[in-house]
Amino acid sequence: MMNVKEQDKLAQLPQTTEPRNAGLPLDLDWVARVQANTSAIERRAATLGTRRSVKKAHQAAWLLKAVSCIDLTTLAGDDTAGRVKWLCAKARQPIRGDIMDALGMGPITVGAVCVYHDMIAPAAEALAGSGIPIAAVSTGFPAGLSPFHLRVKEIEESVKAGASEIDIVISRRHVLTQNWQALYDEMRAFRAACGDAHVKAILATGELGSLRNVARASLVCMMAGADFIKTSTGKESVNATLPVSLVMIRAIRDYEAATGFRIGYKPAGGISKAKDSLVYLSMMKEELGDRWLQPDLFRFGASSLLGDIERQLEHYVTGAYSASYRHAAG
Numbered sequence: 001m002m003n004v005k006e007q008d009k010l011a012q013l014p015q016t017t018e019p020r021n022a023g024l025p026l027d028l029d030w031v032a033r034v035q036a037n038t039s040a041i042e043r044r045a046a047t048l049g050t051r052r053s054v055k056k057a058h059q060a061a062w063l064l065k066a067v068s069c070i071d072l073t074t075l076a077g078d079d080t081a082g083r084v085k086w087l088c089a090k091a092r093q094p095i096r097g098d099i100m101d102a103l104g105m106g107p108i109t110v111g112a113v114c115v116y117h118d119m120i121a122p123a124a125e126a127l128a129g130s131g132i133p134i135a136a137v138s139t140g141f142p143a144g145l146s147p148f149h150l151r152v153k154e155i156e157e158s159v160k161a162g163a164s165e166i167d168i169v170i171s172r173r174h175v176l177t178q179n180w181q182a183l184y185d186e187m188r189a190f191r192a193a194c195g196d197a198h199v200k201a202i203l204a205t206g207e208l209g210s211l212r213n214v215a216r217a218s219l220v221c222m223m224a225g226a227d228f229i230k231t232s233t234g235k236e237s238v239n240a241t242l243p244v245s246l247v248m249i250r251a252i253r254d255y256e257a258a259t260g261f262r263i264g265y266k267p268a269g270g271i272s273k274a275k276d277s278l279v280y281l282s283m284m285k286e287e288l289g290d291r292w293l294q295p296d297l298f299r300f301g302a303s304s305l306l307g308d309i310e311r312q313l314e315h316y317v318t319g320a321y322s323a324s325y326r327h328a329a330g
């Protein structure tokens with residue numbers, strides 16, 4: 001079985017804290033220069049996950065790395081305090097103790113728990129003392145079409161209630177009409193309302209019309225101070241995809257090259273298989289480097305990924321697959 005020495009070195013990288021993105025004045029010339037070569041991006045995306053695979057102990061280490069980067073999410077109209085408390089217990093001990101013992105691993109946690117505003121209080125109670133952050137979706141999630149002052153107020157209320165990460169949704173219409181000033185101003189206001197809480201800008205890429213729009217919206221949100229850019233709410237008909245991810249992480253790379261600020265990336269929606277998480281991690285490593293394999297710069301927004309990862313790890317330690325219903329986080 002795997003022990004710490006056998007682990008891939010990526011699992012031992014230190015947790016560090018980045019200086020926070022200070023943002024930039026809106027640079028419309030830079031925005032206008034941004035293009036996206038859709039066919040080249042799709043060709044590159046098609047190669048991801050096909051060229052190399054990680055096996056056995058290395059795969060187990062990568063899967064544990066993926067677990068540490070999950071924003072364990074419940075965003076359902078029928079969420080209850082009971083469901084959120086169960087999720088928080090899972091966040092504290094994401095992989096069963098017998099599997100972790102067999103792997104020779106000490107305790108790990110997920111990156112954060114992600115909930116609607118009304119579920120922050122039960123999450124705060126259940127996560128007390130764990131150090132696991134609470135992320136709250138905000139600003140009229142998922143459509144973002146409530147009155148602007150209420151969207152700002154919602155952020156303030158969620159921070160007051162105990163969320164240290166706020167996942168805002170942008171106004172898609174500002175992107176579709178190329179109104180970059182309006183998008184920038186909105187994002188600046190959301191960032192200001194967050195105070196010390198970190199802000200993830202959800203672009204809802206499935207509704208932005210083109211990869212070029214995704215690239216430009218990513219850049220504008222970073223200029224306006226986003227700490228993370230995130231693909232989707234999980235509620236659009238198309239959520240996280242590899243082509244969209246390539247566009248967004250290359251925008252992150254360009255922004256770092258120009259400003260020195262490292263922005264986090266959160267693919268979200270529809271990522272439910274362990275093998276998909278490995279593709280995302282290897283894409284981050286290849287495109288941005290090892291620094292983006294830490295939860296302060298990379299998260300999966302996922303409600304059911306953890307269950308499949310636990311099932312694969314159980315297979316690794318026992319040689320047998322159990323039924324997926326036994327891994328209820330799936």
Ligand SMILES: O=C[C@H](O)COP(=O)(O)O
Nearest residue numbers: 234268269270301302303
């Ligand atoms: O931000 C997280 C997403 O809402 C989760 O989407 P999912 O339920 O498809 O994993």
